[in-house]
Amino acid sequence: xxxxxxxxxxxxxxxxxxxxxxxxxxxxxxxxxxxxxxxxxxxxxxxxxxxxxxxxxxxxxxxxxxxxxxxxxxxxxxxxxxxxxxxxxxxxxxxxxxxxxxxxxxxxxxxxxxxxxxxxxxxxxxxxxxxxxxxxxxxxxxxxxxxxxxxxxxxxxxxxxxxxxxxxxxxxxxxxxxxxxxxxxxxxxxxxxxxxxxxxxxxxxxxxxxxxxxxxxxxxxxxxxxxxxxxxxxxxxxxxxxxxxxxxxxxxxxxxxxxxxxxxxxxxxxxxxxxxxxxxxxxxxxxxxxxxxxxxxxxxxxxxxxxxxxxxxxxxxxxxxxxxxxxxxxxxxxxxxxxxxxxxxxxxxxxxxxxxxxxxxxxxxxxxxxxxxxxxxxxxxxxxxxxxxxxxxxxxxxxxxxxxxxxxxxxxxxxxxxxxxxxxxxxxxxxxxxxxxxxxxxxxxx
Amino acid sequence: xxxxxxxxxxxxxxxxxxxxxxxxxxxxxxxxxxxxxxxxxxxxxxxxxxxxxxxxxxxxxxxxxxxxxxxxxxxxxxxxxxxxxxxxxxxxxxxxxxxxxxxxxxxxxxxxxxxxxxxxxxxxxxxxxxxxxxxxxxxxxxxxxxxxxxxxxxxxxxxxxxxxxxxxxxxxxxxxxxxxxxxxxxxxxxxxxxxxxxxxxxxxxxxxxxxxxxxxxxxxxxxxxxxxxxxxxxxxxxxxxxxxxxxxxxxxxxxxxxxxxxxxxxxxxxxxxxxxxxxxxxxxxxxxxxxxxxxxxxxxxxxxxxxxxxxxxxxxxxxxxxxxxxxxxxxxxxxxxxxxxxxxxxxxxxxxxxxxxxxxxx
Numbered sequence: 001x002x003x004x005x006x007x008x009x010x011x012x013x014x015x016x017x018x019x020x021x022x023x024x025x026x027x028x029x030x031x032x033x034x035x036x037x038x039x040x041x042x043x044x045x046x047x048x049x050x051x052x053x054x055x056x057x058x059x060x061x062x063x064x065x066x067x068x069x070x071x072x073x074x075x076x077x078x079x080x081x082x083x084x085x086x087x088x089x090x091x092x093x094x095x096x097x098x099x100x101x102x103x104x105x106x107x108x109x110x111x112x113x114x115x116x117x118x119x120x121x122x123x124x125x126x127x128x129x130x131x132x133x134x135x136x137x138x139x140x141x142x143x144x145x146x147x148x149x150x151x152x153x154x155x156x157x158x159x160x161x162x163x164x165x166x167x168x169x170x171x172x173x174x175x176x177x178x179x180x181x182x183x184x185x186x187x188x189x190x191x192x193x194x195x196x197x198x199x200x201x202x203x204x205x206x207x208x209x210x211x212x213x214x215x216x217x218x219x220x221x222x223x224x225x226x227x228x229x230x231x232x233x234x235x236x237x238x239x240x241x242x243x244x245x246x247x248x249x250x251x252x253x254x255x256x257x258x259x260x261x262x263x264x265x266x267x268x269x270x271x272x273x274x275x276x277x278x279x280x281x282x283x284x285x286x287x288x289x290x291x292x293x294x295x296x297x298x299x300x301x302x303x304x305x306x307x308x309x310x311x312x313x314x315x316x317x318x319x320x321x322x323x324x325x326x327x328x329x330x331x332x333x334x335x336x337x338x339x340x341x342x343x344x345x346x347x348x349x350x351x352x353x354x355x356x357x358x359x360x361x362x363x364x365x366x367x368x369x370x371x372x373x374x375x376x377x378x379x380x381x382x383x384x385x386x387x388x389x390x391x392x393x394x395x396x397x398x399x400x401x402x403x404x405x406x407x408x409x410x411x412x413x414x415x416x417x418x419x420x421x422x423x424x425x426x427x428x429x430x431x432x433x434x435x436x437x438x439x440x441x442x443x444x445x446x
Numbered sequence: 447x448x449x450x451x452x453x454x455x456x457x458x459x460x461x462x463x464x465x466x467x468x469x470x471x472x473x474x475x476x477x478x479x480x481x482x483x484x485x486x487x488x489x490x491x492x493x494x495x496x497x498x499x500x501x502x503x504x505x506x507x508x509x510x511x512x513x514x515x516x517x518x519x520x521x522x523x524x525x526x527x528x529x530x531x532x533x534x535x536x537x538x539x540x541x542x543x544x545x546x547x548x549x550x551x552x553x554x555x556x557x558x559x560x561x562x563x564x565x566x567x568x569x570x571x572x573x574x575x576x577x578x579x580x581x582x583x584x585x586x587x588x589x590x591x592x593x594x595x596x597x598x599x600x601x602x603x604x605x606x607x608x609x610x611x612x613x614x615x616x617x618x619x620x621x622x623x624x625x626x627x628x629x630x631x632x633x634x635x636x637x638x639x640x641x642x643x644x645x646x647x648x649x650x651x652x653x654x655x656x657x658x659x660x661x662x663x664x665x666x667x668x669x670x671x672x673x674x675x676x677x678x679x680x681x682x683x684x685x686x687x688x689x690x691x692x693x694x695x696x697x698x699x700x701x702x703x704x705x706x707x708x709x710x711x712x713x714x715x716x717x718x719x720x721x722x723x724x725x726x727x728x729x730x731x732x733x734x735x736x737x738x739x740x741x742x743x744x745x746x747x748x749x750x751x752x753x754x755x756x757x758x759x760x761x762x763x764x765x766x767x768x769x770x771x772x773x774x775x776x777x778x779x780x781x782x783x784x785x786x787x788x789x790x791x792x793x794x795x796x797x798x799x800x801x802x803x804x805x806x807x808x
Contacts, residue, residue, distance in 0.1 A: 190497040356611060356630070356635060356636075358497070358499070362552075362634055365634070367552075367586065387585055394545065394548030398500050398519075
């Protein structure tokens with residue numbers, strides 16, 4: 001088994017309670033940071049660690065922290081983005097419900113580093129039971145003196161608030177999240193100004209993913225250099241991967257970045273391979289919004305190198321032959337899965353979740369969904385395939401927030417790599433719409 | 447104090463000097479309408495508007511003097527600040543033209559083509575935008591979203607079908623009136639402008655949402671179906687009003703004032719918002735002091751009768767269109783032969799007799 005940073009004590013009974021968590025080395029990072037380190041030193045360690053944002057974009061966390069404006073007399077805020085709604089991603093949900101104190105410890109350390117005295121954990125509304133777990137954990141931490149006024153006698157105050165969202169995917173976008181947190185309609189804001197300058201209540205704000213923040217206690221305890229030594233190249237540390245689909249052992253795995261994709265799918269330590277009697281057809285490597293890749297391209301890059309589970313290796317080849325690590329929602333499909341139906345399903349999701357603010361995304365997502373619906377039900381024609389590519393291209397990059405890109409990429413990539421299957425749907429609709437119809441592409445791997 | 451240092455911006459090869467903090471769109475407007483990007487949601491008098499319709503996307507090929515790297519994506523010019531030495535391509539960049547083409551297509555997906563019965567036709571920004579930047583055809587074959595018409599207040603009607611969700615009316619209600627009761631409900635392409643549980647908008651300045659609406663989604667019920675815009679004559683007039691500035695345009699049809707609107711500038715933006723009393727209740731010439739005919743600086747494609755004249759801007763468009771629809775003429779068809787020959791033919795005589803018999807019976 002590889003090194004575990006986040007899930008080391010995950011199987012200890014009662015780890016969700018303060019006592020058990022403390023017994024296993026919990027809250028030592030708070031003691032170390034608040035008593036022995038200056039806020040800037042914590043930021044420096046996080047910078048050194050090279051940890052990248054785990055929410056999807058992979059932006060270096062230390063860099064994000066250093067952009068935070070620090071004007072006099074204006075409060076600063078830290079907001080934890082627990083609005084994990086990407087189809088195929090369920091790592092934050094798992095982390096928050098099983099080991100809530102890890103997140104709270106991370107929040108305390110991070111807030112201290114950023115000089116925030118009021119921090120928020122924004123959790124999506126569907127996860128009400130997780131919100132209760134977090135609130136209970138916060139109460140425990142407060143009773144033990146790790147939250148509230150004058151923490152551990154160091155004079156540092158911190159109030160931690162858990163805010164349920166309304167369950168909208170768009171509120172996972174950081175500026176939409178801030179709008180929602182302010183009590184407004186969750187529409188993404190125009191950038192600039194960025195949240196680091198004008199965020200929550202017009203004050204400088206840092207928005208970080210749950211998993212990113214959960215990494216900070218380990219970084220404080222062991223140092224940024226130790227964290228940077230883990231992983232490969234600029235992809236440092238470990239990453240939670242939520243694997244789903246037609247594999248033997250789906251679930252949440254903590255991997256050291258740099259594990260080969262082949263090992264991750266086929267080794268018994270991880271997913272244990274494709275279910276018996278079936279073959280690997282395609283993989284969506286980082287949540288529904290990243291480009292889908294066919295089997296031969298997910299295992300090896302276009303140059304023939306082994307593909308690794310890391311930010312760089314997965315995006316090798318750009319969007320022509322690569323994808324992204326994204327949020328770590330690893331969806332594996334065998335040959336029984338219809339890529340066309342799957343693309344339709346993703347499109348339906350983005351149509352439903354588009355906020356409706358800017359026109360390309362509002363109208364384009366609905367259009368793509370309707371065309372795909374027609375194709376799936378056997379009423380498509382060959383023109384529709386090029387139409388989809390064109391619509392996706394016109395949405396991509398022309399919207400306020402990345403939801404437009406997220407809606408366009410799955411469609412564009414599915415047609416790029418599985419065009420023959422789309423053509424099969426429009427040329428042989430009776431065959432394709434039959435129940436249990438399977439299209440076998442050329443590059444299926446055992 | 448010295449005047450602030452002006453910065454130099456180049457848009458479509460033309461230079462302009464503007465104060466720091468000016469957006470690209472405002473800088474382009476200073477040059478003139480031929481380089482100014484179209485704007486469907488941006489509205490200068492309304493703070494915070496813009497960035498939504500993506501009609502004003504431009505390509506920045508040089509970020510600034512200091513950092514000459516181009517911006518990776520197209521940017522919305524109405525919310526992007528100009529930098530010193532910035533080079534912007536608008537109509538000269540094919541990428542921009544293509545993206546704008548896409549925006550027209552997207553906006554028209556759910557917009558009914560009911561211009562013949564729409565009160566806004568002739569002063570509709572979407573008409574102009576589509577005419578100048580769009581294609582003559584659509585590729586959209588799916589069903590459109592539909593809503594019922596709704597009266598929000600006794601003087602304003604909402605046609606949600608026509609709405610392009612520019613949010614201008616929401617900003618207007620936020621910034622001009624005391625209390626906003628309408629807003630955007632729901633999400634995505636089924637989001638709609640509405641009041642919460644069908645409340646009526648009841649406010650002295652609510653009528654301004656009609657003026658800011660770029661399409662015919664919010665229309666004046668007192669003007670409903672009275673006339674087409676291009677048949678009425680605008681006249682500048684004013685009156686002493688204790689609520690607003692009282693400077694308006696009166697729209698005459700014959701001797702009758704059929705409509706009162708706020709005065710608009712070259713870009714279709716309201717100069718001074720007016721109150722509902724001026725807008726809806728004062729429709730007698732005696733109520734007003736007439737200043738003289740309005741100079742219409744911005745004319746829509748319909749009111750300028752551009753459809754009638756052969757002024758299609760795209761070079762070769764007419765030829766391409768004709769070539770596309772060209773079918774060789776079949777010379778064997780009867781009407782191509784000599785008319786006399788036809789009239790003498792037996793078939794023709796039989797046909798005429800049959801016709802006469804039919805009409806004489808009636």
